[in-house]
Amino acid sequence: MNNLTTDKLIRYSKAMLMAYFSFFGLLIMIQNFTDYNSNYTYVAHILSMDTTVGAENIMYRAIDSPFLHHRIYWFVITMEVIYTVLCLIGTYQLIRHINAPAAVFHEAKKYSIMGILAAIFIYYVCLQTVGVEWFDMDTSQRWNAKDWARHITDFILPLMIYITMKVER
Numbered sequence: 001m002n003n004l005t006t007d008k009l010i011r012y013s014k015a016m017l018m019a020y021f022s023f024f025g026l027l028i029m030i031q032n033f034t035d036y037n038s039n040y041t042y043v044a045h046i047l048s049m050d051t052t053v054g055a056e057n058i059m060y061r062a063i064d065s066p067f068l069h070h071r072i073y074w075f076v077i078t079m080e081v082i083y084t085v086l087c088l089i090g091t092y093q094l095i096r097h098i099n100a101p102a103a104v105f106h107e108a109k110k111y112s113i114m115g116i117l118a119a120i121f122i123y124y125v126c127l128q129t130v131g132v133e134w135f136d137m138d139t140s141q142r143w144n145a146k147d148w149a150r151h152i153t154d155f156i157l158p159l160m161i162y163i164t165m166k167v168e169r
Contacts, residue, residue, distance in 0.1 A: 007169050011105060014163055015094035018112050021159060022091050025084030032077050044069040045143040046135050053139040061134055079122050086115030102168045109163055116160045123152045
């Protein structure tokens with residue numbers, strides 16, 4: 001334990017946090033592939049806006065096509081696979097370069113940063129912005145994932161800041 005410096009601990013913590021987020025992505029992927037219909041149903045209800053309250057003046061935004069529901073859901077699944085794979089590669093790169101010079105370790109963050117950006121796109125842009133602001137998801141009593149997405153975003157935005165900080169020496 002005497003060889004564990006604060007600088008080394010910071011490097012390990014970055015790798016571990018990326019591993020935690022990668023694990024989350026793996027669980028999401030398993031859920032989507034093993035129980036496709038649960039999340040498909042959620043996506044279909046949000047896109048069709050059939051459970052939103054008091055949204056008569058914005059119903060022109062609704063997408064009622066099951067064909068498009070499946071395509072949009074597969075887009076989300078694809079983005080989740082992309083961010084998970086990038087985060088896994090990022091975790092591996094951080095671990096692989098844990099003892100490298102600071103500049104090399106900092107460059108090893110590229111895949112982690114790309115993975116986190118893809119996750120921000122899904123959970124902030126797609127769910128919190130498009131889902132809530134365009135499809136009025138937050139007025140649905142049953143199909144509202146605004147808070148769930150916010151909790152994820154509340155983790156990944158500080159994670160992005162922490163990972164990108166160049167404090168290692």
